[in-house]
Amino acid sequence: MTSTELTPADYPLSINRPELLHTPTGKALADITMDAVVSGEVTNEDLRVTPDTLVLQGRIAESVGRRQLGENCRRAAEMTAIPDDEVLAMYNALRPRASSAAQLEEIASRLENTFSAPTCAGLVREAAEVYAARNLLAEED
Amino acid sequence: MTAVAPRSGASVQTSKRTEILEARPVNLDGFVEEWPEKGLVAMESDYDPQPSVRVEDGRIVELDGRTRDQFDFMDTFIADHAIDVDTCEDAMATPSVEIARMLVDPRTSRADVVALGRGLTPAKILDVVKLMNVVEIMMGIQKTRSRRTPANQAHSTSAKDNPIQVAADAAEAAVRGFAELETTLGVVRYAPLVAIGLQVGGQVGRGGVLTQCALEEATELDLGMRGITAYAETISIYGTESVFVDGDDTPWSKAFLASAYASRGIKMRFTSGTGSEVQMGNAEGRSMLYLEIRCILMAKGAGVQGLQNGSISCIGVPGAVPGGIRAVAAENLVASWMDLECASGNDQSFSHSAMRRTSRLLPQMLPGTDFVCSGYSGVPNKDNMFAGSNLDTEDYDDWNVIQRDMQVDGGLRHVREDVILQVRNKAARAMQALFAELDLPAITDEEVEAATYADSSDDYPDRDALADLEGARSVMDRGITGLDLVKILERTGFGDVAENYLNVLRQRVSGDLLQTAAVLTGDFVPLAAINDANDYAGPGTGYRLSGERWEELKKLRHVTSAENPEEEVV
Numbered sequence: 206m207t208s209t210e211l212t213p214a215d216y217p218l219s220i221n222r223p224e225l226l227h228t229p230t231g232k233a234l235a236d237i238t239m240d241a242v243v244s245g246e247v248t249n250e251d252l253r254v255t256p257d258t259l260v261l262q263g264r265i266a267e268s269v270g271r272r273q274l275g276e277n278c279r280r281a282a283e284m285t286a287i288p289d290d291e292v293l294a295m296y297n298a299l300r301p302r303a304s305s306a307a308q309l310e311e312i313a314s315r316l317e318n319t320f321s322a323p324t325c326a327g328l329v330r331e332a333a334e335v336y337a338a339r340n341l342l343a344e345e346d
Numbered sequence: 347m348t349a350v351a352p353r354s355g356a357s358v359q360t361s362k363r364t365e366i367l368e369a370r371p372v373n374l375d376g377f378v379e380e381w382p383e384k385g386l387v388a389m390e391s392d393y394d395p396q397p398s399v400r401v402e403d404g405r406i407v408e409l410d411g412r413t414r415d416q417f418d419f420m421d422t423f424i425a426d427h428a429i430d431v432d433t434c435e436d437a438m439a440t441p442s443v444e445i446a447r448m449l450v451d452p453r454t455s456r457a458d459v460v461a462l463g464r465g466l467t468p469a470k471i472l473d474v475v476k477l478m479n480v481v482e483i484m485m486g487i488q489k490t491r492s493r494r495t496p497a498n499q500a501h502s503t504s505a506k507d508n509p510i511q512v513a514a515d516a517a518e519a520a521v522r523g524f525a526e527l528e529t530t531l532g533v534v535r536y537a538p539l540v541a542i543g544l545q546v547g548g549q550v551g552r553g554g555v556l557t558q559c560a561l562e563e564a565t566e567l568d569l570g571m572r573g574i575t576a577y578a579e580t581i582s583i584y585g586t587e588s589v590f591v592d593g594d595d596t597p598w599s600k601a602f603l604a605s606a607y608a609s610r611g612i613k614m615r616f617t618s619g620t621g622s623e624v625q626m627g628n629a630e631g632r633s634m635l636y637l638e639i640r641c642i643l644m645a646k647g648a649g650v651q652g653l654q655n656g657s658i659s660c661i662g663v664p665g666a667v668p669g670g671i672r673a674v675a676a677e678n679l680v681a682s683w684m685d686l687e688c689a690s691g692n693d694q695s696f697s698h699s700a701m702r703r704t705s706r707l708l709p710q711m712l713p714g715t716d717f718v719c720s721g722y723s724g725v726p727n728k729d730n731m732f733a734g735s736n737l738d739t740e741d742y743d744d745w746n747v748i749q750r751d752m753q754v755d756g757g758l759r760h761v762r763e764d765v766i767l768q769v770r771n772k773a774a775r776a777m778q779a780l781f782a783e784l785d786l787p788a789i790t791d792e793e794v795e796a797a798t799y800a801d802s803s804d805d806y807p808d809r810d811a812l813a814d815l816e817g818a819r820s821v822m823d824r825g826i827t828g829l830d831l832v833k834i835l836e837r838t839g840f841g842d843v844a845e846n847y848l849n850v851l852r853q854r855v856s857g858d859l860l861q862t863a864a865v866l867t868g869d870f871v872p873l874a875a876i877n878d879a880n881d882y883a884g885p886g887t888g889y890r891l892s893g894e895r896w897e898e899l900k901k902l903r904h905v906t907s908a909e910n911p912e913e914e915v916v
Contacts, residue, residue, distance in 0.1 A: 213879075217872040219856035226856050237852050239845060242832055249827045252573060254611030254857045262857040269876055270461065271685060271862065273427065277601075277649025278860065281608035289571055292606045293564050299599035301591045325605070331426075332598035335419050339587065341596065 656691020
C-alpha cells in the first residue's frame with residue numbers, strides 16, 4: 206500500500222481507486238451502505254479516515270505541486286492515532302504562553318514515542334524553539 | 347461603520363442638488379483619510395519593507411530586509427514553510443513588472459505563474475500586485491483560481507437561533523445552488539440543534555451540500571468529529587505577531603489544528619483578511635495588503651488547502667480608505683495565485699448603497715472564484731448572525747439577472763416557487779421527525795407550516811428556548827453523531843435525505859474533500875483543483891457558461907415568451 210504510485214488521474218479516490226480505501230475497522234468503502242448502518246454493522250468508528258488514505262491523498266497533493274498540503278496530510282496521518290481529547294489538549298498547549306519549554310518537549314516526546322508521530326513532534330519542537338526566542342513560553346513551574 | 351454628522355452649517359445655503367446627494371445612501375457610509383504610520387492604508391505605503399531574500403546552507407536567512415535574528419514568528423514560519431528555498435533567489439530576481447504581466451497574459455500558463463509564485467516573499471508579491479489595476483487583478487483571478495467551476499456559499503442563521511428556520515432556509519439555499527452552507531449562533535449553546543438543522547435542511551435541498559458551524563475552535567472540531575458538520579472555516583490567522591498572539595494562537599498552533607482536522611477527514615480552510623490587524627490595533631505600521639499577504643503565505647506554509655479572505659468581517663476598514671476595494675480584490679488574487687482555495691468574501695454588510703454593494707462584488711463574481719461569497723446571506727440580513735452580508739435573500743432575483751445579463755456563473759439559479767415550498771416543507775418535516783425521535787422539544791405542525799412559507803424568524807411561532815437549550819445539551823451529553831441522525835431519517839420516511847447525509851459522511855473515509863477547493867456535485871462526485879483544475883488560457887478556454895447550465899441561468903422569475911408576448915416562460 207505505501208508504495209502505491211499515484212497520479213492526478215487517480216483522483217477522486219472514492220471513484221477512481223476505491224480498492225485502495227478502507228475504514229479504520231478494515232471495511233471497504235462499498236461496505237458503507239444504508240443497510241449496514243441500520244443493522245449496526247457500520248458504526249461511527251468506520252466513518253474516519255485511515256493513516257494510509259491520508260498518505261495517499263498527500264501523495265496526490267504532491268503530484269500536483271502542493272508540497273505543504275502533502276506535509277499536512279503526513280502530519281494528519283500520524284495524528285489519527287491520537288484520541289480526540291488529547292489532540293485538542295495538544296493544540297491548546299501550543300497556544301502562546303500556554304506551555305513551558307519542558308512541557309512542549311514532553312508533548313514532543315509523547316508524539317514521537319507513544320504515537321509514532323515524528324513529523325508532529327518536529328513541529329512542536331520547532332514551535333518551542335521559536336517561542337523561546339519570541340518570549341512566548343509559559344514560566345517554568 | 348457609522349457616518350459622522352455632515353460639516354455643513356445651518357447658515358450656509360446648499361443647492362437642491364446637494365440636498366439630494368446628501369440624502370443618498372452612499373453618504374451614510376464611512377470614509378477616512380489614510381494614516382500609513384498606523385497601517386490605515388490599503389496597499390501603497392512607504393512603510394512597507396522592500397523585497398529581499400538570501401539563502402545560506404539551504405535556509406532563508408534574510409526576508410524582506412530582515413535577517414533571521416530580527417525575524418518575528420511570521421517571518422520565521424513563512425521562511426521555513428511557505429517559500430520554496432530552491433527557487434526563491436531566481437524567482438525574486440524576476441522583475442515585478444514581468445511577473446505582473448505573466449499573471450495577466452493568457453499565454454503564460456497557470457502552472458508557470460504558480461510555480462514562480464512559490465519562490466516569492468510577501469514584499470515581492472505586494473510589489474507585483476501593486477502594478478495591477480482592478481481589471482488586471484480580475485484577469486489574474488480568472489486564470490489563477492484553483493477550481494475550474496466557480497461556486498458559492500450561503501449563510502443560514504436565525505436571530506432566534508430557530509433550528510427549523512435554519513433547516514428550511516438551508517434547504518432553499520441548497521436548491522438554489524450553493525455548494526456550501528455556514529451557520530453560527532446568537533446563543534452558542536444552541537449550536538448542536540442549529541448545526542443539525544443546517545445539515546439536514548441542506549441535504550433535503552440538494553444532496554452533497556457541505557455544511558459548517560462557526561464556533562470557537564474546540565467546539566467546531568467536536569461537531570465535525572461527530573459528523574454533524576462537514577467542514578470548518580473560521581480558523582482565524584493574522585498578519586502581525588502581536589495580533590496573532592492577541593488571538594491566542596501562533597502559526598504553529600494553527601498548523602497543528604489544520605492537521606487535526608485533516609486527521610479526522612474533515613475539510614478545513616483558514617480565515618484572514620485586510621484590515622483585521624489595524625482594527626485590532628496593531629498593524630505595526632504596515633499596509634493592510636502587505637499583512638494579508640503574510641497571512642496567505644502562512645496558510646500555504648501550514649499546508650491548509652484553502653483560505654477565506656477578502657477582508658471578511660473587517661470590510662469596513664479597507665472600504666473606508668482609498669483603493670481599499672482594489673486591495674480586497676488583490677488579496678483574493680494572491681490567495682488564488684498561491685494555489686489555495688479562495689472563499690472570496692462578499693460576506694459582510696458593507697455599504698448602504700446598492701450600487702456600491704454591487705461594484706464591490708464584481709471583482710469576484712465576474713472572473714469567478716472558488717466561492718464568490720463566503721457567504722451570501724440565505725436569510726434576511728436581520729436574521730444574519732454574522733452581522734449581515736453584502737447580499738441577502740432580497741437580492742436573489744437581482745443576482746440571477748446579473749448572471750444572465752453578463753453570462754457569468756455566480757453559482758445560483760432561479761428556482762420555481764413550488765419547488766422551493768416543497769423543499770422548505772420537507773426540511774421542516776424532517777426536523778420534526780428527528781426532534782420527536784431524539785426526545786427533543788416537539789416541533790408542531792404549525793411550525794412546519796410557518797417554515798414552508800416564512801421569510802424571517804418573525805414568521806415562526808416562538809419556541810421554548812430554555813427547553814431547546816436543555817435539548818441541545820442532551821444531544822452533546824448523549825454523544826449523538828451524524829450516523830444516529832442518518833438512522834433516524836431512514837426509519838422515519840426520509841430515506842433519500844438519509845442517503846444524502848450518509849454519502850456526505852462517507853467522504854471522510856476517502857479523504858477526497860481534503861484536496862484543494864473540493865466540493866461535491868449532486869451526484870457525490872468530489873470536484874477539486876485536480877479533476878476540475880482551472881485550465882483558463884485565454885479567450886475560448888477555461889470555464890465557459892454554456893449548454894445545460896446556461897439554459898438554466900436564462901430562466902428568471904419573469905421572462906416573456908417570444909412566441910406569445912402575453913405569456914411568461916415557466
